[in-house]
Amino acid sequence: MVSEAARPVVTTRPDDTGLGARIDGSAIGDSIYRWMTTAFALGIPILLLFIAIEIGAAAWPALKAFGFGFLTSSDWDPPHNIFGAAPAIYGTIVSSFIALLIATPLALGVAIFLSEFAPSWLRQPVAFLVDLLAAIPSVVYGLWGIFVLQPLLRDHVMPLLSAIPLLGQTPLFEGPAYGPSMLSAGLILAIMVLPFISAVSREVLMAVPRSQREAALALGATKWEMISDAVVPYARSGIIGGIILGLGRALGETMAVTMLIGNVHKISASLLAPGYTMASLIANEFAEATGDLHLSALMAVGAVLFVVTLIVNGLARWLVWRVSREGQS
Amino acid sequence: MTDINAPRGPASPPKPAVRTARPSVMQRAAAERTQTTIGRRRVVNVVMVGVTFGAAILATLPLIFILGHLIVAGASSINVDFFTQIPKPPGEAGGGMANAMVGTLVLILAASAFGLPIGIGAGLYLAENRGTHLANAVRFLSDVLNGLPSIVMGIFAWQFLVKPMAKFTALAGGIALGAMMIPLVTRTTEEMIRIVPVSLREAALALGYSRWRTSLVVVLRTALPGIVTGALVAVSRIAGETAPLLFTVLGNQFWSASLREPIAALPLQIFNFAISPYDQQHALAWAGALVLIGIVLIISLAARFATRSRFGLGGD
Secondary structure (H helix, E strand, O other): OHHHHHOOOOOOOOOOOOHHHOOOOOHHHHHHHHHHHHHHHHHHHHHHHHHHHHHHHHHHHHHHHHOOHHHHOOOEEHHHOEEOOHHHHHHHHHHHHHHHHHHHHHHHHHHHHHHHHOOHHHHHHHHHHHHHHOOOOHHHHHHHHHHHHHHHHHHHHHHHHHHOOOHHHOHHHOOOOOOOOHHHHHHHHHHHHHHHHHHHHHHHHHOOOHHHHHHHHHOOOOHHHHHHHHHHHHHHHHHHHHHHHHHHHHHHOOHHHHHHOEOOOOOOOOOOOOEOOHHHHHHHHHHHOOOHHHHHHHHHHHHHHHHHHHHHHHHHHHHHHHHHHHHHO | OHHHHOOOOOOOOOOOOOOOOOOOHHHHHHHHHHHOOHHHHHHHHHHHHHHHHHHHHHHHHHHHHHHHHHHHHHHOOOOHHHHHOOEOOOOOOOEOOHHHHHHHHHHHHHHHHHHHHHHHHHHHHHHHOOOOHHHHHHHHHHHHHHOOOHHHHHHHHHHHHHHHHOOOOHHHHHHHHHHHHHHHHHHHHHHHHHOOOHHHHHHHHHOOOOHHHHHHHHHHHHHHHHHHHHHHHHHHHHHOOOHHHOOOOEOOOOOOOOOOOOEOOHHHHHHHHHOOOOHHHHHHHHHHHHHHHHHHHHHHHHHHHHHHHHHHHOOO
């Protein structure tokens, strides 16, 4: 009985084996459990490493053959085994930029409305509807884009853009309006990344300490002045993180873009002209690629996309993490 | 525990004044008050309420347009055949997507069988080993995996599984989708286990439960509704994925539920029909999209419902 009482107190420290305190004497069970969960946790880095190695190895022949020129050349000629990914890289950047240009102000407006202005009965339903945008599968966006958005843009919006004085005459809106274009792809991307930017922005706005708001209000600021002078600056790096997170989504988005961008290996200044993105290039040509170098070139495009999204997402996570840490300290 | 509440608590240390990049609110307000009336600032305030409200309306419009058009264009093609028949050859009327629905179900099951154990196991590890270097690294890499473009996952699965076997298989697609589930499941599992009160764990340990039984039988069990929610969210996310399936499961015009054969999938079928030249296939694509979005929404709503019942249990 005495020895019962003298046993060490069981703590929740994971490194405590606590052998003496067990009735069922399952030190073996404990160590199996620890090994299992550690193995599962290690599964994530191993999987990423696997992806990097497999894709890197498959991309190597093309990267070796074309070197840095792979990123800057616009020649994509499978029959002659010449590959340059510049149009796809250009298209990825431009379509994502259009998407962010449209989605960011909207998403910020939604986030500010929901976190600051909206009455509580309106907050939940509107937030739910915006979040629902993120639940729509990419292929459904593409379907809607092909049959609804694209005809609408071709017949009504694009002529209107070309007719704007001065701006309409710039190379930006030059050429005939076919439908499949950088503009349609950018617009569908804008709708798709909007919920991501708005969700992260809403979260960081809500994480701004109440003292910041109260201080601004106590100084006589109106509600808007409180938001623009105290709340948004405080949450700024988190909001930027949200935007970059949206960028990461836009860069890698495949199906809807493949269905709308026209899939043409050409850099055109006009937003009304078709183009290519890295993801749509892979989606469109991978199944038909017969030559080893063609396949390797597509893998190399995938590797570039992998590295770019890795950097973009890492940056975004770091920015969001910085705000949430400040909000708690 | 205390630092979360500190800024709001009465005992919190006094905060420095409002951090602003521009001249302080007081300076600006004072300057403006001398020049104009407070009325102008109030007008700006009201205008900005209107602008942000407008943004909220504008952001919900695409959803309403898309869902509305889906219902209008898709409902007319939904009939018994759609749920029982396989696709007819191009140009022929009728046919359905029954094999694609079965295929999507098979893929979801395969993905869950691969992704859920790893995700939940990793989540358990992260929740029980907070602050260690490995846990921090795994958490960060899990976020990185979450941001990986689905097409990259697709070509990885091709390179890793399809090429060596020289055959397109449902298994390759299931693994690609399962890998996409892992980061989401890991994150929600970790969060759900964290909110299980420590006292519950301590009580079980004090009663002589071994550590592994405490974790699995007491803690995991308590957090289960939340973990189910996370799993459902992950399933709803991968159910509509197309890009990882393009080069792995390939698609199939006929019945197949085998993991070792190419298989049809709803999103893949929608894609193929959408880019085909036949009106009759377009109609089927709309119907398929309506069914797919129905499936995704039902799973999402189920996830929300599961979350609500968790809060009802009072885990926090």
